[in-house]
Amino acid sequence: MTERVRLVPVLLILSVALVVSIAAGIALGATVIPIGDVLRYLQAALTGGTITADELSGYTIVWEVRTPRVLLAVLVGAGLSVVGVVIQALVRNALADPFVLGISSGASVGATAVVVFGVFASLGVYALSAAAFLGALGASALVYIAAMSKAGLTPLRLVLTGIALAYGFQAVMSVLVFLAPDGQAARTVLFWLMGSLGGANWGSLPIGVVAVLLAMVVLLRNSRALDVLAMGDETAASLGVDAAGLRRWLFVLTAAVTGLLVAVSGAVAFVGLVMPHLVRILVGSGHRRVLAVAPLAGGVFMVWTDLVSRTLAAPEELPLGVITAVIGVPVFITLMRRRGYLFGGR
């Protein structure tokens, strides 16, 4: 990495790409809706205009189905990318992703319990999300408590505890699925574990949007501290940054955001692992630049991934995790093999 590319053009290009992607994501699908109609329906929905009766089905697809779904894709892609950046700084490990601390398997246990036992039935359609969120928070709390030592949350302890407990949660989940009376439960759980935006509706957006925006603002304001944290705890202390305290609140922040995202979309793999690396290759490792670019790049990536997942085998819908893995695995291996990046060319 020699010359750093300029940040503003990158942000402009990605913003345009995001708008175009959103439009494409709304227009394309099992039924293709001309972009002119899409814009007209959106305008009608936002400004209270009128549409004719035979346009109603198109309008419903655009406004009730695809728009919330595409916006959820942007939210999940942006959120997981930002969390991935932070987790990698937090545990000082380039291979970490938002789920390394056991958050997704905890969420899975919660969701499985809903599917198999019907807990939280009183919450209706939100039961799955609520249970997954609680499972995620419970898992994070357990990891936090188990990893805590006198020296604070040390990176290696965090990763090891997260991985160990993730196995534990997976075992619990397997038992739940095994005990379930029919195979439908296992199918639902599997689909949900691989991530899906199929459950998107306008109600699933606001909390996540607020959480991700808030996290982005807070993190951008602390990006220099994240740079310092990446240098190691001792060096951080010598630069006046309390690594242990910083790590504590970053842990809480990432656990909450990841929990909220997993609750609405399942555990979408690879975005949070690969996006931070791709962004670093593009703009360098300084967290101010990475945190500014990562959400845009992650949003664009996720819109297209989702589009592929619902059109490739239409009308069947492929799990998101399959598509992200198909893209993510080769990209990641290529990255790792690139000399001079990540592992230092040493």
Place this chain on the structure above:
Amino acid sequence: MDVALTGVSVEIAGKSLVRDLHLEADAGQVVGLVGPNGSGKSTALRCVYRALKPSAGAVFLDGTDVATLTLKENARHVAALTQDNHTDLDFTVAEVVALGRTPHLRGNEALSARERELCREVMEQTDVLHLKDRSILTLSGGERQRVFIARALAQEPRVLVLDEPTNHLDVRHQVELLSFLRKAGLTVLVAIHDLNLAAAACDRLGVLAGGQVVAAGAPIDVLTSGLIKEVFGVDATVVSHPSTGVPQLLYDLKEKA
């Protein structure tokens, strides 16, 4: 700015790493910490740059107990080259050096023109300016060491704490670094393994063994064959440097039967 460690003890997980350690450095002095592996040099230094809190005793900067300062206030006076210098992220050299300004800035405040000029100057001093756009991960151990020293200098400290700064450096850069420390006008605490370089570079030496200072004073008073034998367990002859007069050690490699 003078530094004093008074009665510092550090206990971690029931193990006593440093016991009742006393060490002083007057303003502008270069004080060396020497001693065998595990004698507590790094531990003592960690208490000065606040990576560790002493379990007893205190560290004073110009008479102020550092425990009463925030980490950030401390970092405006004290900069450190630690041994824990490893990162997976490919920051550029210029970015790493700029991080030295962290304790002087609020949050994400940008560097001023003066600070950018300062970063350029310290990179020139440490001979890394030509590397400024290179990724830190592609540098050799010695180059990286100099980048981290540049970052410490960018902090504009009055006290510089260096833990094994000559590690990985070739002989030219070792000599350059230590001569720089002599004329920098900073109070310097430096842990160093090479006793000859220590004798040449330091105004005073503190010899540590088993977590305690067993001897302290000017190199000429401290470095005696008796002490070297007692602390390091090696035989050495002390000679006077023909042109500078500082004590230098010649080691006797005895064939073991």
